[in-house]
Structures are given as structure tokens and as C-alpha cells.
Amino acid sequence: MTDIDDLPVRDELRGKSPYGAPQLDVPVRLNTNENPYPLPEPLVERITERVREAARNLNRYPDRDAVELRTQLAKYLTDTSGHEVGLANVWAANGSNEVIQQLLQTFGGPGRTAIGFEPSYSMHGLISRGTGTGWISGPRNEDFTIDLAAAEKAIAENRPDVVFVTTPNNPTGTAVPAETVLALYEAAQAAKPSLVVVDEAYIEFSHGASLLPLIEGRPNLVVSRTMSKAFGAAGLRLGYLAAHPAVVDAVQLVRLPYHLSAITQATALAALEHTDTLLKYVEQLKAERDRLVAELLAAGYEVTASDANFVQFGRFDDSHTVWQKILDRGVLVRDNGVPGWLRVTAGTPEENDAFLDAVRELKKEQS
Numbered sequence: 215m216t217d218i219d220d221l222p223v224r225d226e227l228r229g230k231s232p233y234g235a236p237q238l239d240v241p242v243r244l245n246t247n248e249n250p251y252p253l254p255e256p257l258v259e260r261i262t263e264r265v266r267e268a269a270r271n272l273n274r275y276p277d278r279d280a281v282e283l284r285t286q287l288a289k290y291l292t293d294t295s296g297h298e299v300g301l302a303n304v305w306a307a308n309g310s311n312e313v314i315q316q317l318l319q320t321f322g323g324p325g326r327t328a329i330g331f332e333p334s335y336s337m338h339g340l341i342s343r344g345t346g347t348g349w350i351s352g353p354r355n356e357d358f359t360i361d362l363a364a365a366e367k368a369i370a371e372n373r374p375d376v377v378f379v380t381t382p383n384n385p386t387g388t389a390v391p392a393e394t395v396l397a398l399y400e401a402a403q404a405a406k407p408s409l410v411v412v413d414e415a416y417i418e419f420s421h422g423a424s425l426l427p428l429i430e431g432r433p434n435l436v437v438s439r440t441m442s443k444a445f446g447a448a449g450l451r452l453g454y455l456a457a458h459p460a461v462v463d464a465v466q467l468v469r470l471p472y473h474l475s476a477i478t479q480a481t482a483l484a485a486l487e488h489t490d491t492l493l494k495y496v497e498q499l500k501a502e503r504d505r506l507v508a509e510l511l512a513a514g515y516e517v518t519a520s521d522a523n524f525v526q527f528g529r530f531d532d533s534h535t536v537w538q539k540i541l542d543r544g545v546l547v548r549d550n551g552v553p554g555w556l557r558v559t560a561g562t563p564e565e566n567d568a569f570l571d572a573v574r575e576l577k578k579e580q581s
């Protein structure tokens with residue numbers, strides 16, 4: 215039987231596994247930090263209209279620069295952060311994963327390195343490898359906050375070309391204060407001018423504000439965002455970044471021509487027309503996240519403070535066995551491979567109740 219390792223694949227891909235959150239068909243799926251609420255019917259109608267219009271022109275390539283979409287994304291960022299950004303500051307791609315890939319193709323690559331503070335979003339390391347960028351795993355404190363002194367030391371020693379800071383962090387939910395990001399930015403610029411990518415995929419769920427205003431006067435700072443979480447549009451595949459216009463010019467050196475299909479642009483524009491409706495679930499999800507934290511603590515679990523739409527809970531001698539036991543009760547959570555911990559996404563109140571019943575039952579079994 216021929217497998218990957220029999221093919222002439224690149225050395226750094228040998229023996230590696232693809233990213234793969236299990237997509238299992240179970241009643242309650244709380245494993246991929248999706249928004250549990252389907253899109254409201256009036257928005258589905260508007261998407262249909264916009265897509266029908268776009269379909270008439272599918273004989274033509276889409277707007278390569280996605281001007282209308284980037285203008286609307288800039289408006290959303292300006293309205294929600296109070297910091298004015300325009301078309302020239304914003305770039306969009308197929309999910310923030312593609313934004314990150316384009317950044318690494320532009321600022322990383324063979325002979326260059328990227329650093330992240332782990333545990334964090336595993337795709338930062340995987341996309342680094344995929345783009346030939348060396349990956350450096352930086353440290354965190356026991357409580358999953360960033361150990362600033364150790365991080366500054368790691369940056370000074372390794373002189374990375376790209377620095378990832380995820381806030382709120384996935385899978386731990388930990389928010390990173392602006393002062394820490396600023397200190398990391400200074401450390402990264404002192405070591406060698408390098409790009410600092412602040413991954414704000416979950417920022418709408420945070421107790422704190424977006425760090426978007428920090429891009430002012432800092433051309434090597436990029437904030438990356440997505441419509442997959444708070445907007446409840448993971449299936450759309452739309453991510454974007456805000457940065458100095460020079461960064462937006464730079465990523466255009468590597469983006470594939472016409473990378474954002476006319477259908478994607480039309481759908482995202484329809485969704486942005488309904489921003490208020492889409493974001494109305496954010497407050498409810500934040501309240502459910504806080505309820506999960508309180509109830510997990512009450513049930514005798516340890517919990518990591520969360521600013522995201524998910525909660526890391528533990529601690530377990532064998533987290534994978536606990537993951538399986540929760541699954542046996544019809545609830546899929548995530549084992550991110552962080553020893554002793556599992557992660558649950560905030561779902562609907564009913565889904566969260568099913569999860570809480572399952573973990574309370576497990577505690578009873580143990581005692």
C-alpha cells in the first residue's frame with residue numbers, strides 16, 4: 215500500500231498529521247468554537263438575492279481587490295473599535311487561516327522563523343511549516359497567561375521574523391493585555407524588524423476591547439479577524455486583517471489572483487448588511503460562557519479564565535478518557551492535546567445544559 219511517506223513529499227511534511235477536529239455526528243457538538251445559532255431567515259433571503267445577482271456575472275472573474283467588501287469591513291471595524299480604518303488598511307481572504315497563510319508567505323518562508331506562545335492556535339505552527347517557515351514554540355505561565363520576561367527572552371534569542379499573539383487565546387480563552395502586546399512588539403522590533411500578528415478571532419466575546427488602535431504608527435503590527443465566530447458564519451470562510459496600508463500592499467504579492475470568489479464576496483456583503491442581527495447572539499453567548507465557568511467550578515472542576523466563546527476545563531490525569539466519556543453521553547468537546555485539560559464551546563442554553571449534566575454525572579461517578 216502506498217502512503218504519504220512513499221511519495222516524494224517535502225521532508226518537513228513527513229510523519230505529520232493534517233489539522234483535524236473530529237466532525238462526528240452527535241446530538242451536541244461543542245468542539246469547534248462555532249456560533250450555535252443558524253443565520254436568521256431575512257439574512258438567508260438577502261444572501262440569496264445577492265448571490266443570484268452575482269451568479270449572472272459568473273462568466274467574469276470577481277473583483278480581484280474586493281473593494282466593496284473591504285470598505286464594509288473597514289466600516290464595521292471603525293464602528294466597533296472607535297478607531298478609524300479605511301479600505302487601504304483592510305485585506306480579506308478565505309478565512310483568517312488564509313490571511314495567516316498570506317502573511318507567512320510574505321513575511322516568513324524558507325530561512326525565516328515564526329514564534330507563538332503555546333498552547334495556542336495550532337494552525338499558526340502548521341501554516342508556518344506549510345510555508346517553509348521554521349516554528350518556535352514560546353512559553354506560557356502555568357495559568358496560561360503569557361510569561362512576558364520569558365517571551366521577551368525567547369524573542370531576543372531567536373530573533374523571529376513573525377510573532378503570533380492570540381487574544382483571546384485558543385484553546386485557553388486567556389486575554390492578553392495591551393501592555394503585554396506592546397512590550398512584545400518592542401522586543402520584536404529590537405531583535406530585528408519583525409511582523410507581530412495579533413490574532414483576534416474571538417475578540418467580540420472578550421471583556422476587553424480590540425487592540426486594533428495599536429496599528430496606528432506601528433507598520434509591523436497586524437490584527438487578524440474572522441466572520442467565523444461572532445458573526446456565526448464559519449461556513450462562509452471569510453477572514454480579514456487590519457494594518458498599515460503597506461502590509462495590505464505586501465500581501466498582494468503572494469495572494470492568488472481572484473482568490474475571493476464572487477459568491478463569497480456577495481455572501482459576506484449580505485452578512486455585513488445584517489451585522490446587528492448577527493452580533494445579537496454575542497451577548498447571550500458571553501452570558502452562557504460565564505454560566506459554564508460558574509457551573510464547572512461549582513461541580514468541582516478547574517477552569518481557565520475565559521474571554522472567548524469557549525472554556526478550558528480540567529484537570530484530568532487522562533483527558534482523552536474523559537473526552538470519550540463525555541462523548542458517550544452525546545456531547546462532543548475538544549481534546550486539544552493540552553495535558554490535563556479539555557475545551558468546551560459555549561452553545562445554546564440547552565446544549566450547555568446537556569454538557570453540564572454530563573460532566574456533573576462524571577464527577578458523581580468518580581466520588
Ligand code: PMP
Pocket residue numbers: 246247308309310311312335380383384413415416439440441442448451452453
Ligand atoms: N485564529 C484562531 C485563534 C482560531 O481559533 C481560528 C479557528 N478556530 C482561526 C484563526 C481560523 O478561523 P477561520 O479560518 O475560520 O477564520
